[in-house]
Amino acid sequence: MATPSSTLLMSSNSDGSSFTPSMNVGNVTPSTASYTVYVRIKPLDVLNPSNALSEEHYSVSDTSITTTDSNKKHEMHQNTYKFAKVFLPLASQTEIFATAIEPRLRDFFDSTDVLIFSYGTSSSGKSHTMQGTPSNPGLIPRVLKSIYESVSGRLESDYKLAPYKSTQAVLLSKSDLELIEKQKQCLFDSLTAPAQESGDVTISGIQAADMLASLDDVSILPTCIKDDEVCSLWVSFFEVYNEQVFDLLAFRKGQKLPPLGINMDRDDNSYYPSKLEHLPAASWDEAYNLYRFGKKNLHVSSTLLNRKSSRSHCVFTIKMLIRPKSDEGSYYPTVSFSICDLAGSERMMAHGESKTGSSFQEMKSINNSLLALNKCFLTLKRGNNTVLPPFRDSNLTKLIKKFLVGHGKLVMIATISQSPELLPETQHILKMTAIALTTRVVVKDPAPASQMMVRNTPRRRFSTNYLREPGCKHRPNLPQIAEHAQPNSDNSVELTQQLFQLALEKETLLQEIRTLSEWKSRALDEFTKKQREYDSLMESHNRQQQRITQLEAECGIAEASGTSWYKSILELSKKMSERAREDFEEKVNLQTDLYATRMELKNIILTIKEQFPIDSNDPHQVVQRMLYFVKDMKTAATEEIAEYLEALSKCHAELAAGKETITNLSLKVNQLEEELTLCRQSELEKVETEKTAPIDNTLSDMDENEYCSVRSSRRLRCTTDGVQRLEVPCIPIREMKTSTKKKRRTKRASIKPKDASLESDDQTEVGGPRRNPRRRLLGDIDCLPDDFVSDDRLSPKVQLSPGSAMKTLRSSSRRK
Numbered sequence: 153m154a155t156p157s158s159t160l161l162m163s164s165n166s167d168g169s170s171f172t173p174s175m176n177v178g179n180v181t182p183s184t185a186s187y188t189v190y191v192r193i194k195p196l197d198v199l200n201p202s203n204a205l206s207e208e209h210y211s212v213s214d215t216s217i218t219t220t221d222s223n224k225k226h227e228m229h230q231n232t233y234k235f236a237k238v239f240l241p242l243a244s245q246t247e248i249f250a251t252a253i254e255p256r257l258r259d260f261f262d263s264t265d266v267l268i269f270s271y272g273t274s275s276s277g278k279s280h281t282m283q284g285t286p287s288n289p290g291l292i293p294r295v296l297k298s299i300y301e302s303v304s305g306r307l308e309s310d311y312k313l314a315p316y317k318s319t320q321a322v323l324l325s326k327s328d329l330e331l332i333e334k335q336k337q338c339l340f341d342s343l344t345a346p347a348q349e350s351g352d353v354t355i356s357g358i359q360a361a362d363m364l365a366s367l368d369d370v371s372i373l374p375t376c377i378k379d380d381e382v383c384s385l386w387v388s389f390f391e392v393y394n395e396q397v398f399d400l401l402a403f404r405k406g407q408k409l410p411p412l413g414i415n416m417d418r419d420d421n422s423y424y425p426s427k428l429e430h431l432p433a434a435s436w437d438e439a440y441n442l443y444r445f446g447k448k449n450l451h452v453s454s455t456l457l458n459r460k461s462s463r464s465h466c467v468f469t470i471k472m473l474i475r476p477k478s479d480e481g482s483y484y485p486t487v488s489f490s491i492c493d494l495a496g497s498e499r500m501m502a503h504g505e506s507k508t509g510s511s512f513q514e515m516k517s518i519n520n521s522l523l524a525l526n527k528c529f530l531t532l533k534r535g536n537n538t539v540l541p542p543f544r545d546s547n548l549t550k551l552i553k554k555f556l557v558g559h560g561k562l563v564m565i566a567t568i569s570q571s572p573e574l575l576p577e578t579q580h581i582l583k584m585t586a587i588a589l590t591t592r593v594v595v596k597d598p599a600p601a602s603q604m605m606v607r608n609t610p611r612r613r614f615s616t617n618y619l620r621e622p623g624c625k626h627r628p629n630l631p632q633i634a635e636h637a638q639p640n641s642d643n644s645v646e647l648t649q650q651l652f653q654l655a656l657e658k659e660t661l662l663q664e665i666r667t668l669s670e671w672k673s674r675a676l677d678e679f680t681k682k683q684r685e686y687d688s689l690m691e692s693h694n695r696q697q698q699r700i701t702q703l704e705a706e707c708g709i710a711e712a713s714g715t716s717w718y719k720s721i722l723e724l725s726k727k728m729s730e731r732a733r734e735d736f737e738e739k740v741n742l743q744t745d746l747y748a749t750r751m752e753l754k755n756i757i758l759t760i761k762e763q764f765p766i767d768s769n770d771p772h773q774v775v776q777r778m779l780y781f782v783k784d785m786k787t788a789a790t791e792e793i794a795e796y797l798e799a800l801s802k803c804h805a806e807l808a809a810g811k812e813t814i815t816n817l818s819l820k821v822n823q824l825e826e827e828l829t830l831c832r833q834s835e836l837e838k839v840e841t842e843k844t845a846p847i848d849n850t851l852s853d854m855d856e857n858e859y860c861s862v863r864s865s866r867r868l869r870c871t872t873d874g875v876q877r878l879e880v881p882c883i884p885i886r887e888m889k890t891s892t893k894k895k896r897r898t899k900r901a902s903i904k905p906k907d908a909s910l911e912s913d914d915q916t917e918v919g920g921p922r923r924n925p926r927r928r929l930l931g932d933i934d935c936l937p938d939d940f941v942s943d944d945r946l947s948p949k950v951q952l953s954p955g956s957a958m959k960t961l962r963s964s965s966r967r968k
């Protein structure tokens with residue numbers, strides 16, 4: 153507020169009359185203004201957001217978007233659109249706020265009016281960007297937080313002034329203030345009531361508290377408010393629905409709100425909704441609750457593209473009023489920060505809306521107002537001084553005209569959806585926003601009121617602005633005061649402005665008259681032409697009629713009359729009725745077929761919907777979406793099959809390798825078996841040889857220890873002076889035991905008398921002929937089974953240790 157504050161007191165009129173702005177229209181130097189345009193891309197899948205783009209149609213850089221599309225001849229063509237910045241799908245609300253909004257908040261605190269608006273197709277994320285969610289707050293809660301944090305400590309508690317018109321203020325009396333407080337209380341009380349409408353998009357109080365908690369990252373900005381100044385913040389909220397303006401903060405229980413009129417503020421040539429509620433908000437909570445209340449009144453309904461689609465353009469504004477602490481009657485012109493959430497554009501027939509009904513009307517008026525906005529951008533871009541932008545074509549363009557002509561800062565956030573069905577609309581949005589970015593507006597009008605000083609606007613009952621409803625318990629029946637009753641009739645500048653405005657209006661009207669007269673003359677020409685055509689047709693008809701009469705007379709048909717004519721007519725009528733009946737039957741059949749086909753189609757759609765998560769009822773869309781799903785499934789299945797095939801081929805390879813190994817092993821086994829047979833044969837031969845060989849007496853000379861030590865080498869070697877060698881490997885116990893038992897049985901069969909055995913023992917004791925150990929050993933060897941294998945590796949499980957083999961041998965020989 154640097155400029156105004158330095159001249160505030162100097163401009164004061166001593167008589168306390170209304171302020172006369174000191175400006176010279178002719179001396180204003182024209183400057184150029186431009187708009188700032190950003191683009192935000194909605195994630196392809198909002199439930200699992202990622203930066204992935206539908207690469208078939210979009211390629212993106214930091215400041216541009218290129219779309220690829222095919223025309224009617226199926227030729228591919230690309231369009232590139234440039235912007236201040238492109239926010240990718242994963243861009244956070246914090247990033248968007250810091251990049252797009254913070255610089256504009258600095259402008260706001262520097263006394264510049266700001267308008268931020270979101271623009272895009274339906275369901276592209278406009279409301280998400282503006283409002284956000286409790287866990288991910290959008291721009292509105294962030295702007296409010298930043299403003300309240302920045303002016304903290306400078307807010308006045310008892311309001312002396314209230315905003316009026318576009319930039320002015322009015323004095324408030326105590327009773328006005330009481331009424332305002334009661335009005336606010338009514339609004340807040342109604343917020344606690346449960347939501348009634350299905351389309352209610354209000355964030356609950358608890359959610360709002362959560363939201364505030366997650367707004368810590370919002371920065372505090374330097375303000376222009378000096379130590380000896382105080383400020384107040386006022387909130388207003390309205391919507392443009394079906395080309396009518398409705399106040400969203402007006403509280404009328406159970407009553408339909410009447411639309412507001414639109415007035416022009418001559419101070420800055422801007423339009424504003426007349427009698428719009430401005431309510432003071434002392435804190436973030438109060439301001440956000442007012443926003444929540446307005447959201448409750450908003451026109452929202454469910455469409456094919458969005459379950460909670462905004463059906464109106466809504467503008468939420470926060471106005472800052474600064475005044476010197478000591479002077480209750482003086483103030484700086486109010487400065488406003490507006491956030492506009494535009495309704496989404498939609499192609500009417502493309503999304504299955506019928507041509508009748510309120511939703512069609514809503515869509516029509518939304519598209520008309522957006523068309524008017526686009527026309528304004530185009531005309532402003534051409535910079536043609538002779539053609540005026542069609543601001544009056546829609547109430548939306550009328551209300552934001554001030555920003556379109558360069559007074560204040562305008563920021564556009566275009567939101568785009570990557571849905572392939574919305575590609576034509578998205579391309580149109582990109583085209584219009586890219587045009588807006590390159591538009592340079594020559595600011596011709598006198599400087600807006602925010603650069604002027606206003607002092608002591610005459611005291612005016614605040615309540616007359618809006619408290620006119622007799623039914624409201626907080627609103628007394630106050631006398632109405634003419635809205636424009638200001639005692640500043642002798643105001644030449646205002647008159648100049650009015651004249652200027654009137655001249656502009658006259659120019660527009662003259663142009664309209666010219667167009668109409670052109671249209672009229674064209675229509676007259678057309679009419680004359682048609683009249684002539686009609687006359688000539690009538691003439692030929694008359695001629696033909698005459699000719700028919702003449703021919704009838706010539707053929708004597710008139711005399712023959714009666715029967716033949718009557719018969720032929722009867723025949724003809726019979727044929728006709730037959731034909732009509734056939735036609736009717738055919739029609740009925742066709743209708744039956746059609747009905748059956750429809751039912752079949754309905755069933756098919758139901759079946760498809762059971763199997764796929766599709767919420768549309770339009771058969772075309774259902775089939776299209778199903779095809780997408782099927783395509784996805786097919787791709788997934790193909791990938792899976794490829795994986796399986798790969799695994800299968802690996803298995804085949806492994807199997808082949810295994811087979812080869814098995815073949816090798818079986819070859820080896822055969823080889824080994826052959827070797828084994830050979831070994832066995834050689835061993836048996838050896839044993840046979842040993843059996844038949846002469847007894848070696850050398851062994852008898854071995855003492856037991858020597859014998860055992862030889863055996864401990866796991867192969868008993870009985871050496872006979874190198875002449876003969878017997879190798880006795882470990883002997884299987886089972887075999888050995890079996891042999892022993894056999895021996896015993898044999899022994900029992902031929903048992904000797906006790907004396908005989910004693911005799912033999914005696915013989916041993918007396919040094920009779922001792923039995924040769926070699927003989928004993930051979931006796932045991934005799935017991936070896938025929939299939940005995942001499943290699944201990946072939947019978948590894950049961951082996952006889954050298955000691956036990958010795959014992960067994962001895963005991964068996966003893967028994968013998």
Ligand SMILES: Nc1ncnc2c1ncn2[C@@H]1O[C@H](COP(=O)(O)OP(=O)(O)OP(=O)(O)O)[C@@H](O)[C@H]1O
Pocket residue numbers: 193194195198201241272273274275276277278279280281458460461462463494495496497567
């Ligand atoms: N950037 C985003 N990240 C996550 N979800 C998003 C994003 N943008 C939009 N959405 C989700 O997409 C849905 C539609 O968004 P939204 O209501 O904001 O669209 P809109 O443009 O305001 O539509 P309309 O014009 O019909 O009101 C919402 O459920 C919203 O949460």
